[in-house]
Amino acid sequence: MNSNSFLIKGWTITLVSALFALAAKDANVNYVLISYIVIPVFWVLDGFYISRERQYRDLYAVVAVKAESVIDFNMDASCFNRGDRTWLAGIFSQTLIPFYGISVATTLTVMFLIK
Secondary structure (H helix, E strand, C coil), X not given: CHHHHHHHHHHHHHHHHHHHHHHHHHCXXXXXXXXXXXXXXXXXXXXXXXXXXXXXXXXXXXXXXXXXXCCCCCCCCHHHCCHHHCHHHXXXXXXXXXXXXXXXXXXXXXXXXXX
16 A cells, blocks of 8 residues: 555646646647646545544454454454544545645746746
8 A cells, every 4th residue: 555655746846746747838828728637636536535444453453362263353443434534534634735735835836937
């Protein structure tokens, strides 16, 4: 899950940078506006992976203390979908807000510089 989150951040930077390059090449702000679609979509997807990773960590913590004869090998972590383990909590986690907040702020700055 963590590697998926890392890859999503990489794709976000790559796509937004490419859109900035296209916008600077043609002095067309419309390319920058597309990044306002790209950033939230990847932000929500990244929040999903963060929330799932947290749920599976909780599942691991529960299974790790069980006796070997009691373990049922059930990988359903949906019972841990509460509090800070929800998708919405993942989106607004401390690790994602700075990254995507800076991405949005940079997009705003670039949009006004190109104009």
